[in-house]
Amino acid sequence: xxxxxxHRSVLIVEDNVTMRALIRSLVEGVGxxxxxxxxxxxxxxxxARQHPDLVLMDVKLAGMDGIAATRAIxxxxxxxxxxxxxxxxxxxxxxxxxxxxxxxxxxxxxxxxLPALLTEASAAAPEAGDEP
Numbered sequence: 656x657x658x659x660x661x662h663r664s665v666l667i668v669e670d671n672v673t674m675r676a677l678i679r680s681l682v683e684g685v686g687x688x689x690x691x692x693x694x695x696x697x698x699x700x701x702x703a704r705q706h707p708d709l710v711l712m713d714v715k716l717a718g719m720d721g722i723a724a725t726r727a728i729x730x731x732x733x734x735x736x737x738x739x740x741x742x743x744x745x746x747x748x749x750x751x752x753x754x755x756x757x758x759x760x761x762x763x764x765x766x767x768x769l770p771a772l773l774t775e776a777s778a779a780a781p782e783a784g785d786e787p
Contacts, residue, residue: 663687664707665773668698668724669740670716674763678711678740681769695719699727706732709773712757714741714748722751729756738772 665687669675672693679689690707692698695716702710710728714721721739728735738759739752749760761772 663709663773664690664705666690666692666698666701666705666707666710668692668695668710668712668716668721670694670713674713677766678769681766682711682773685770685773687773693717695721695724695727698724699731702728702735703731706735708736710735710737711740711769712737714739714743714752722748722755725752725757726755740766740769 663686665682667675667678667682667689669678669691670693675691679691682689690701690705692701696719698710698712699719701707712721712725716724719727721741725737725739728737735756737757738761739748739757740761740763741748742763744762752760759772761768
């Protein structure tokens with residue numbers, strides 16, 4: 656077992672500035688380096704260049720929505736770890752997110768669970784060179 660770095664790169668994809676700031680405060684609290692995008696297109700471009708360890712993706716975004724962005728990111732990087740963070744309770748969104756390649760789904764009303772979810776995702780992350 657190797658020593659993992661304390662800091663993980665996390666991309667927050669959220670169009671609401673206030674919600675992005677709230678998510679950032681929770682993510683930074685568990686020792687992550689955070690980057691932000693406000694829409695799906697910029698998230699896909701960022702992931703192609705930077706390959707963050709984890710993406711926290713909203714569903715309802717201007718232009719390319721979070722489901723389409725998740726699909727595009729996973730198409731170019733099958734090992735990408737994406738968690739949907741949304742207000743959308745509808746089971747159809749959860750199924751669509753899973754089909755697009757999301758590894759988790761968190762309702763925004765449960766945001767206080769995010770630090771524990773990030774800790775779990777960090778512990779479950781494969782070592783460099785391992786299969787996703």
